Amino acid sequence: MLEPRPVNARRIFSLFLKVGATTFGGMWASTQKLEKALVTRAGWLKRHELQNLFVVSTLVPAPKFTSLGALVGFKTGGWFGSVAAVAGLILPGYVAVVAAAAVFRPDLLEGPLEPLNIAVGVAVVGVLFGNAYHQIRRSKVSRCQRLVGICLSASIFAAILAGVPLIAAAVVGFVAGAILIRPSAPLVVAAQDEA
Amino acid sequence: MTAPGGLGDIFLVILLTSLLSFGGGNGYIPVMQARWIETGLLDPALFSFVLGLSYLTPGPKSGFIAGVGYYLAGIPGALVAALAVVIPTCLGAAGVSYAAKSMEKIVSLVTPSSGFILAGLIAAAAWGTAAPMNLSPLHLAGIAVVAVLVMWR
Numbered sequence: 318m319l320e321p322r323p324v325n326a327r328r329i330f331s332l333f334l335k336v337g338a339t340t341f342g343g344m345w346a347s348t349q350k351l352e353k354a355l356v357t358r359a360g361w362l363k364r365h366e367l368q369n370l371f372v373v374s375t376l377v378p379a380p381k382f383t384s385l386g387a388l389v390g391f392k393t394g395g396w397f398g399s400v401a402a403v404a405g406l407i408l409p410g411y412v413a414v415v416a417a418a419a420v421f422r423p424d425l426l427e428g429p430l431e432p433l434n435i436a437v438g439v440a441v442v443g444v445l446f447g448n449a450y451h452q453i454r455r456s457k458v459s460r461c462q463r464l465v466g467i468c469l470s471a472s473i474f475a476a477i478l479a480g481v482p483l484i485a486a487a488v489v490g491f492v493a494g495a496i497l498i499r500p501s502a503p504l505v506v507a508a509q510d511e512a
Numbered sequence: 513m514t515a516p517g518g519l520g521d522i523f524l525v526i527l528l529t530s531l532l533s534f535g536g537g538n539g540y541i542p543v544m545q546a547r548w549i550e551t552g553l554l555d556p557a558l559f560s561f562v563l564g565l566s567y568l569t570p571g572p573k574s575g576f577i578a579g580v581g582y583y584l585a586g587i588p589g590a591l592v593a594a595l596a597v598v599i600p601t602c603l604g605a606a607g608v609s610y611a612a613k614s615m616e617k618i619v620s621l622v623t624p625s626s627g628f629i630l631a632g633l634i635a636a637a638a639w640g641t642a643a644p645m646n647l648s649p650l651h652l653a654g655i656a657v658v659a660v661l662v663m664w665r
Contacts, residue, residue, distance in 0.1 A: 447662020
């Protein structure tokens with residue numbers, strides 16, 4: 318499943334540089350954009366492979382978004398691809414933070430930039446909820462399994478809000494999902510990719 | 513080499529703290545606070561500033577790590593901080609990829625439910641982002657509008 322494919326490291330760097338320069342709010346807020354870039358346009362991954370990597374990225378001891386970049390880079394271009402993906406992904410944000418730290422005063426975010434700060438936060442939260450909906454809508458399972466899946470989503474959401482560590486919630490969710498939502502037809506994964 | 517706030521210290525602290533960062537970059541924050549803020553090496557206002565900036569700038573929210581490195585040791589500090597993020601991330605991703613390769617059957621079992629698991633994780637991230645923001649009804653309406661637009665797209 319996770320066999321590296323030979324994609325040029327420069328292409329990987331270029332794609333992740335664009336992703337890093339145009340996404341806001343972290344990995345969960347960027348799921349749709351990543352799907353378009355990696356699945357629809359580049360064709361490097363199938364949709365279900367990317368979905369799995371989103372969840373697997375929570376198991377890597379590093380920030381999620383950079384972990385996802387490293388996983389995709391490793392899968393498509395091996396070690397060089399992994400480094401290229403992470404470097405491209407973090408470069409725009411890291412340069413922007415350092416540049417702003419060098420130029421601006423710390424009280425700026427509580428003064429002139431406060432409205433922008435709040436507006437970005439509101440937009441990110443809205444994008445996150447919208448992306449959560451899309452993940453449920455695009456899951457190709459039976460109606461009954463969909464109801465079970467929504468209960469699973471709600472349980473993971475509630476558990477994390479109650480203080481359960483994210484990794485524990487993800488692992489328990491994996492196990493419960495594997496038990497409760499079995500592939501009802503051999504072509505479930507193919508149907509997901511066609512969607 | 514590893515004087516507090518020096519390049520070696522920045523590299524080692526961020527590298528080792530990555531091990532506490534399963535599922536997100538928040539594991540860095542308490543360690544940085546204990547190591548550099550409580551010891552007076554880094555002004556708390558500067559730390560808060562780069563944390564806020566990382567939400568306003570594109571890409572991963574871990575951009576504040578480079579900002580902390582910059583405040584501690586200038587541009588070399590920022591570069592070393594970035595390197596200390598890249599190394600454990602790539603090593604960890606490779607390790608998880610090799611492990612996942614030997615667990616293909618398990619991966620195929622969880623594939624049908626992965627969208628639902630993701631939805632729960634994303635919704636929790638949304639709540640976690642919104643909770644500290646002291647949102648007014650106008651902000652909530654804004655969130656609803658953006659969410660509907662994304663759902664509709």
